[in-house]
Amino acid sequence: MNFEYSEKVQQLLSQVIDFMEEHVYPNEQLMHEQVEQDRWSTPPLLQALKAKAKAKGLWNLFLPISYGEYSAGLTNLEYAPLAEEMGKVFWAPEVFNCAAPDTGNMEVLAKYGNDEQKKRWLAPLLAGEIRSAFAMTESEVASSDATNIETRIERDGDDYVINGRKFYISGACRKQCEIMIVMGKTDPDNSNRYIQQSQVLVPMNTPGVNVIRPMKVFGYEDAPEGHAEIVFDNVRVPKENIILGEGRGFEIAQGRLGPGRIHHCMRSIGAAQRALDMMCKRVNERIVFGQPMIKQQSVREDIAMSACQIEQARLMTLKAAQMMDTQGNKAAKELIAMIKIVAPNMALDVLDRAIQIHGAVGVSQDTFLAHMYAGQRTLRLADGPDQVHMMQLGRDLAKRFASA
Structure with missing residues (x-):
C-alpha cells in the first residue's frame, strides 16, 4: 500500500484548500442568509462560487473516468483527500460539482446510460447546469432491503407508468432539480427478487410527480437541497427512459x-x-x-x-x-x-x-x-x-x- 499523493493530487489539494480558505469558510454565514431568503433555490453565492471553481478546473473531481472537458479523471484514492477537504462544510461539495446525489447519478449515467440519456441528462449535470435526485427509499417498507420496494413501473405501449410513494429523496425539493432516477418494480412476481426492479429517468416536471413536503432531519430541512416526500400518481415517461433495461435496477x-x-x-x-x-x-x-x-x-x-x-x-x-x-x-x-x-x-x-x-x-x-x-x-x-x-x-x- 502506497498512500503517497502524486504531484498532480498535491497540486489539486493545495488548490482546493486555498479555495476553501478564500471563498467558502468566509461565506458560511452569508450562505445561510441567502438560503433563508429563498429556501428552495440555489443561492446566488453558490452559483458564483461554482463558476469560480469551474474556471479553476476544480470540477467533477469525483468522477474516476475521464469524460471530455468535464472530468479530471482521478482515481478513488486520488479523490480521497480532496473529498475530505470538501467535507468540512456542508455545502462545499456542490461548489466543485461533487455533491450527492448528483455524483451517484452522474456515475450511473456515465456507466449505464445510453447515448441519448447521456446527452440529455449527463451533459448538463456534468456542466453543473441542473441538479438531480435519486428516488429509492419508501416509508411503507424496510428500504434497507431494496428488494422490498413497492413502487410500480409498468409498461404501457411505448411508455412506462409509475405509481408509488417515496420519501427522504434528497435534492428533490430544489427548484433546479430537473431529473430523478426512480427505482421500482417492473416484474414484482419474478421468483428472483434481484431482477424484479428497474430504474427509470423521470423529469421533475412530469405530470403526476407530486412533491408533498420536505422531510426534516433532526429538525433541519437542509435547504435548499431538502429531502422530499414524493407521490408518483400515474406518472408516464417514454420507454426510452429505462436505464440499461428491465430487471437491471x-x-x-x-x-x-x-x-x-x-x-x-x-x-x-x-x-x-x-x-x-x-x-x-x-x-x-x-x-x-x-x-x-x-x-x-x-x-x-x-x-x-x-x-x-x-x-x-x-x-x-x-x-x-x-x-x-x-x-x-x-x-x-x-x-x-x-x-x-x-x-x-x-x-x-x-x-x-x-x-x-x-x-x-x-x-x-x-x-x-x-x-x-x-x-x-x-x-x-x-x-x-x-x-x-x-x-x-x-x-x-x-x-x-x-x-x-
Whole structure:
C-alpha cells in the first residue's frame, strides 16, 4: 500500500484548500442568509462560487473516468483527500460539482446510460447546469432491503407508468432539480427478487410527480437541497427512459452505492478533522478554573483519542479506495462496508467531544457542530444502515470458515 499523493493530487489539494480558505469558510454565514431568503433555490453565492471553481478546473473531481472537458479523471484514492477537504462544510461539495446525489447519478449515467440519456441528462449535470435526485427509499417498507420496494413501473405501449410513494429523496425539493432516477418494480412476481426492479429517468416536471413536503432531519430541512416526500400518481415517461433495461435496477444500485458510500466516508473524515481543529483552537483560548482548558487532563485525552480515531478511519478509507481502484468495487466490498460502519461513528464521537468542549455554543447555530452532528447521525442510516453492513460483513467473514 502506497498512500503517497502524486504531484498532480498535491497540486489539486493545495488548490482546493486555498479555495476553501478564500471563498467558502468566509461565506458560511452569508450562505445561510441567502438560503433563508429563498429556501428552495440555489443561492446566488453558490452559483458564483461554482463558476469560480469551474474556471479553476476544480470540477467533477469525483468522477474516476475521464469524460471530455468535464472530468479530471482521478482515481478513488486520488479523490480521497480532496473529498475530505470538501467535507468540512456542508455545502462545499456542490461548489466543485461533487455533491450527492448528483455524483451517484452522474456515475450511473456515465456507466449505464445510453447515448441519448447521456446527452440529455449527463451533459448538463456534468456542466453543473441542473441538479438531480435519486428516488429509492419508501416509508411503507424496510428500504434497507431494496428488494422490498413497492413502487410500480409498468409498461404501457411505448411508455412506462409509475405509481408509488417515496420519501427522504434528497435534492428533490430544489427548484433546479430537473431529473430523478426512480427505482421500482417492473416484474414484482419474478421468483428472483434481484431482477424484479428497474430504474427509470423521470423529469421533475412530469405530470403526476407530486412533491408533498420536505422531510426534516433532526429538525433541519437542509435547504435548499431538502429531502422530499414524493407521490408518483400515474406518472408516464417514454420507454426510452429505462436505464440499461428491465430487471437491471438492483445491479445499477449496487454499482452506484460502492463509490457513494466511500465518498460519504471521505467527507466524514473532513468533518471530524475540522471539529478536532476547532477543539484544539478553543482549548488554547478558553480559561476555566483559572487556567487554559488544555491544562485539563480529560481535555487532552479527548483531543488525543479524536486524533487517533480520525487517522485510523482515514487510513482505512484510503485502503478501501486503493482496492477499488486496483481490484474493483466488488473485491473491495468488505473494506467499503467496514469504513461505512466506522467513519460516521468515528465522526459522531469526535463531534460529540467538540460539542462538549464548546459548551452551549456547541449546540447552537454559531458553529457547524450541531448541524454536522445531525448529518453524521443520519449517515448511519443512509446508503444502508450499520446493522445491514455488519450483518453482511459478518456473514461473509464467517463463511470462509464454514467448510471447516
